[in-house]
Amino acid sequence: MLLRILDRLEEILISVCMAVAVALIFVAVVHRFSLTVSADLVGFARAHEMPWLQDTARSTFRFINSLKLTWAQEACIYLFVWMAKFGAAYGVRLGIHVGVDILAESLQGRARKVLTTIAMSGGILFTGIITWIGTDFVWHIWKGGQISPDLEMPMWIIYLAVPLGSALMCFRFVQALYLYLTTGYIAHHDHGAVDGIEDEAEIASEGKA
Amino acid sequence: MTALIIFAILAILLVTGMPVSIALGLTVFTFLFGFTEIPMDSIALKLFTGIEKFEIMAIPFFILAGNFLTHGGVAKRMIRFATSLVGHWYGGMGMAAVMACALFAAISGSSPATVMAVGSIMIPAMVKQGYPPHFGVGSIATAGGLGILIPPSIVMVMYAVATSGMVVTGPNGEAVKSASIGTLFMAGVIPGLMLAAMLAATTWHRARKNNYPRMPRASWGERWRAFRQSVWGLMLIVIIMGGIYGGIFTPTEAAAVSAVYAFVIAVFVYKDITLREVPRVLLSSAAMSAMLLYIITNAVMFAFILTSEQIPQAMSDWIVDLGLGKIGFLLVVNLLLLGIGMVMEPSAIVLIMAPILYPVAVKLGVDPVHFGIMMVVNMEIGLCTPPVGLNLYVGSAISKLGLTQVSKAVSPWLLTALMFLIVITYIPEITLFLPRLLGMN
Amino acid sequence: QNPIIIKFSHVVAPDTPKGKGAAKFKELAEQYTDGKVKVEIYPNSQLYKDKEELEALQLGAVQMLAPSLAKFGPLGVQQFELFDLPMLFKDRDDLRKITEGEVGKTLLGMLDAKGIKGLAYWDNGFKIMTANSPVVHTDDFLGLKMRIQSSKILEAQFEALGAVPQVMAFSEVYQALQTGVVDGTENTPSNTYTQRVNEVQKYATVSNHGYIGYAVIVNKAFWDGLPEDVRTNLDKAMAESTEYANSIAEEENKTALEAMRADGATEFHDQTEEERAEWFEVLKPVHEEMADRIGADLIQQAYAELGIQ
Numbered sequence: 001m002l003l004r005i006l007d008r009l010e011e012i013l014i015s016v017c018m019a020v021a022v023a024l025i026f027v028a029v030v031h032r033f034s035l036t037v038s039a040d041l042v043g044f045a046r047a048h049e050m051p052w053l054q055d056t057a058r059s060t061f062r063f064i065n066s067l068k069l070t071w072a073q074e075a076c077i078y079l080f081v082w083m084a085k086f087g088a089a090y091g092v093r094l095g096i097h098v099g100v101d102i103l104a105e106s107l108q109g110r111a112r113k114v115l116t117t118i119a120m121s122g123g124i125l126f127t128g129i130i131t132w133i134g135t136d137f138v139w140h141i142w143k144g145g146q147i148s149p150d151l152e153m154p155m156w157i158i159y160l161a162v163p164l165g166s167a168l169m170c171f172r173f174v175q176a177l178y179l180y181l182t183t184g185y186i187a188h189h190d191h192g193a194v195d196g197i198e199d200e201a202e203i204a205s206e207g208k209a
Numbered sequence: 210m211t212a213l214i215i216f217a218i219l220a221i222l223l224v225t226g227m228p229v230s231i232a233l234g235l236t237v238f239t240f241l242f243g244f245t246e247i248p249m250d251s252i253a254l255k256l257f258t259g260i261e262k263f264e265i266m267a268i269p270f271f272i273l274a275g276n277f278l279t280h281g282g283v284a285k286r287m288i289r290f291a292t293s294l295v296g297h298w299y300g301g302m303g304m305a306a307v308m309a310c311a312l313f314a315a316i317s318g319s320s321p322a323t324v325m326a327v328g329s330i331m332i333p334a335m336v337k338q339g340y341p342p343h344f345g346v347g348s349i350a351t352a353g354g355l356g357i358l359i360p361p362s363i364v365m366v367m368y369a370v371a372t373s374g375m376v377v378t379g380p381n382g383e384a385v386k387s388a389s390i391g392t393l394f395m396a397g398v399i400p401g402l403m404l405a406a407m408l409a410a411t412t413w414h415r416a417r418k419n420n421y422p423r424m425p426r427a428s429w430g431e432r433w434r435a436f437r438q439s440v441w442g443l444m445l446i447v448i449i450m451g452g453i454y455g456g457i458f459t460p461t462e463a464a465a466v467s468a469v470y471a472f473v474i475a476v477f478v479y480k481d482i483t484l485r486e487v488p489r490v491l492l493s494s495a496a497m498s499a500m501l502l503y504i505i506t507n508a509v510m511f512a513f514i515l516t517s518e519q520i521p522q523a524m525s526d527w528i529v530d531l532g533l534g535k536i537g538f539l540l541v542v543n544l545l546l547l548g549i550g551m552v553m554e555p556s557a558i559v560l561i562m563a564p565i566l567y568p569v570a571v572k573l574g575v576d577p578v579h580f581g582i583m584m585v586v587n588m589e590i591g592l593c594t595p596p597v598g599l600n601l602y603v604g605s606a607i608s609k610l611g612l613t614q615v616s617k618a619v620s621p622w623l624l625t626a627l628m629f630l631i632v633i634t635y636i637p638e639i640t641l642f643l644p645r646l647l648g649m650n
Numbered sequence: 651q652n653p654i655i656i657k658f659s660h661v662v663a664p665d666t667p668k669g670k671g672a673a674k675f676k677e678l679a680e681q682y683t684d685g686k687v688k689v690e691i692y693p694n695s696q697l698y699k700d701k702e703e704l705e706a707l708q709l710g711a712v713q714m715l716a717p718s719l720a721k722f723g724p725l726g727v728q729q730f731e732l733f734d735l736p737m738l739f740k741d742r743d744d745l746r747k748i749t750e751g752e753v754g755k756t757l758l759g760m761l762d763a764k765g766i767k768g769l770a771y772w773d774n775g776f777k778i779m780t781a782n783s784p785v786v787h788t789d790d791f792l793g794l795k796m797r798i799q800s801s802k803i804l805e806a807q808f809e810a811l812g813a814v815p816q817v818m819a820f821s822e823v824y825q826a827l828q829t830g831v832v833d834g835t836e837n838t839p840s841n842t843y844t845q846r847v848n849e850v851q852k853y854a855t856v857s858n859h860g861y862i863g864y865a866v867i868v869n870k871a872f873w874d875g876l877p878e879d880v881r882t883n884l885d886k887a888m889a890e891s892t893e894y895a896n897s898i899a900e901e902e903n904k905t906a907l908e909a910m911r912a913d914g915a916t917e918f919h920d921q922t923e924e925e926r927a928e929w930f931e932v933l934k935p936v937h938e939e940m941a942d943r944i945g946a947d948l949i950q951q952a953y954a955e956l957g958i959q
């Protein structure tokens with residue numbers, strides 16, 4: 001039950017980070033574009049002596065310009081940092097991380113089991129170390145009192161993604177190893193399975209336009 | 210010696226089959242604990258800052274856009290159109306895919322993003338049409354490399370930045386101006402189109418040799434219908450190209466805009482997916498992006514170890530000591546970059562190696578622009594060589610094939626790219642023609 | 651006996667003023683200490699990037715840096731944003747009154763709390779304004795999209811001018827200026843030239859409206875742990891290399907300006923006294939606006955030294 005909640009939280013977090021980051025940059029682009037258009041309009045109205053248009057355009061410009069979005073890029077980067085760290089953990093559950101599988105593929109039985117166990121333990125070890133160093137690092141940053149340049153947010157909160165994400169990833173590797181040792185199951189994400197493409201590719205392959 | 214230890218550790222970890230990102234990271238730690246006095250804390254920094262760059266954010270955006278296009282029926286309509294045009298040729302869909310990569314490269318500065326955008330649409334479709342999976346992956350993973358050769362290109366920007374302001378002298382002691390970004394972009398056009406043509410030819414040749422299924426020729430009416438249905442997707446190219454070159458947004462922002470555009474088309478125009486399915490698309494895009502960003506983070510950390518052990522510098526000293534002429538030097542540079550390209554990520558390589566190799570190249574009379582394009586082509590190949598090759602990872606992710614199989618699958622096209630590299634290296638005119646025509650130096 | 655190693659990391663090329671200054675310091679420091687100190691220089695962000703180097707210094711991974719003054723705000727010492735204030739310094743003499751006077755010393759002292767010891771100020775130079783339309787008068791900026799690096803002061807500066815500040819990643823600036831995503835930017839002549847911004851900007855005004863500089867800093871614990879005589883010799887080496895770095899910076903800016911004028915792609919305008927007064931009028935309010943961040947007292951102290959009313 002608790003695990004289910006963790007799974008869902010993980011999924012919601014990374015999806016929301018993705019959605020918000022995209023929306024933010026899109027809005028920033030639209031914002032800048034509207035500013036350009038209204039500024040051009042002011043110029044156009046001035047050149048053609050259309051005072052009413054000039055006033056409307058100018059107040060539109062002022063209104064849009066009063067919304068400040070200079071922080072959007074920074075926010076996007078930090079959202080993606082969070083998405084990347086937690087998404088990597090989610091990826092372990094999915095089996096999305098690619099490796100060089102030549103040797104494992106060519107081995108059978110016990111040797112294969114040992115090799116795969118080593119490989120998965122490597123994941124546990126690495127993410128475990130990162131969790132440890134990351135915590136220490138966040139502690140340093142917290143003491144240092146750094147803030148981000150645009151949002152002026154404490155950097156330790158942003159960097160918290162590293163130890164938290166790694167801890168979760170470590171847990172996911174432990175889970176995966178446990179699952180492998182007990183059931184022999186290894187997650188292999190089927191990245192290629194895209195809904196809607198199957199039947200369509202069929203049509204395409206039959207050459208019907 | 211140090212280099213040998215590092216690469217030996219990496220190789221051992223890799224063959225266990227652990228994720229490449231983990232192997233890179235563990236190599237760094239093993240080396241840190243066992244062989245050097247670099248403080249651990251300095252490594253921690255790289256973990257945080259490795260992906261803190263806005264340009265890298267184009268990767269998740271393009272992945273999301275690609276997923277919306279694929280899930281949302283834009284892709285299938287574009288496939289129908291491309292297929293109606295060239296599907297009756299040998300390897301027609303493969304050639305259409307190469308063409309799509311070239312087109313997409315003109316709107317994206319990143320190669321893995323190009324592989325993702327075109328591959329996620331074309332690879333499954335090609336499999337359905339009866340091509341073996343390795344055929345689609347091979348052609349698209351390699352053609353996706355065009356992303357950094359056809360402008361815009363993040364790697365070219367990196368090269369220009371890494372060499373700008375360097376005071377270097379030519380063979381006769383004269384001062385030589387470093388390459389500008391604009392000139393590099395222009396210089397990439399002809400080589401880009403040429404490589405696209407060569408890859409398409411390879412596709413055709415292999416399809417013909419293996420007698421892969423061809424499709425019945427579509428009538429002009431069918432083609433027109435296919436065009437009309439796919440126009441929303443084709444519009445994206447216009448919007449992105451127009452937006453970037455018309456000064457509405459930057460290439461990275463363009464990626465976000467195309468994601469939103471693709472979302473709107475998929476959900477509200479074609480209605481192939483419902484709003485309730487959107488979170489699922491977001492989730493799978495996030496997972497895929499995270500995997501790539503995780504590799505980048507660890508590749509940055511790995512590059513840091515190489516740099517702080519002065520390995521790239523030692524290599525370039527060694528080259529200079531060899532006392533090679535221009536021809537020999539360029540050959541060695543290519544071999545060196547291909548070697549490093551196997552294990553490192555392009556922007557890191559360019560940032561580290563360009564300042565080292567560039568002065569030597571200019572001293573030997575190599576044009577800065579030509580040298581830049583040569584480096585880019587090397588990086589392109591490096592993206593498709595194991596064990597660290599982002600195009601391979603993306604290709605593997607899309608095609609359900611393992612990294613080993615994908616690495617094998619790209620080899621015919623990679624061979625073509627290598628031939629192309631030789632041509633580009635020794636015939637600078639191909640690179641320099643267009644910039645000269647436009648009066649850039 | 652093993653020499654004391656100072657790792658001096660910076661983010662620019664070895665042949666820039668900062669790079670040459672670092673090389674000079676290495677030469678002098680090793681000479682004055684009779685080889686008791688060895689300085690290793692890591693240029694071009696080889697070890698640490700812009701965003702990482704301060705943390706690396708605090709952690710003791712490197713001993714010496716010369717970061718841009720703008721980096722100290724995010725570190726938690728916002729008083730350094732004083733240097734970003736537009737129209738604060740008329741010229742180099744004005745600047746020296748601050749960097750070599752009490753204000754400069756006070757500011758460097760504030761770094762102590764962060765485990766950092768500030769040694770000297772190195773110049774990059776005074777800024778010029780560039781755009782694709784003439785930027786002579788303040789109302790020329792109305793509606794222009796101007797690229798800035800993240801900074802609240804620079805944001806306020808361009809807002810005061812009626813422009814729209816845009817934060818943009820460095821690697822996208824060139825193309826953004828070329829295509830018109832942004833209309834203009836500001837930088838020192840040497841930066842403008844080496845980053846090739848002049849290739850894609852039609853107009854430039856030599857306005858000297860702002861300043862870009864660096865502070866040479868060391869890890870405080872490391873510095874305090876050095877033997878007295880070594881520190882004295884290093885101070886001497888630093889003073890001399892500071893002078894050297896600053897003279898090179900001035901020279902580079904002059905050369906860059908000449909080269910860009912000769913190039914002809916950009917039309918240069920030299921600001922007149924009246925125009926400067928006009929800019930001052932519009933930009934001075936930014937000082938008040940930002941007083942809460944920087945500290946009203948500090949600004950007043952600077953005014954006193956500079957004779958600003």
Ligand code: NA
Pocket residue numbers: 313314315316317318319355356357358359360361362
């Ligand atoms: Na491109």
Ligand code: NA
Pocket residue numbers: 550551552553590591592593594595596597598599
């Ligand atoms: Na590679």
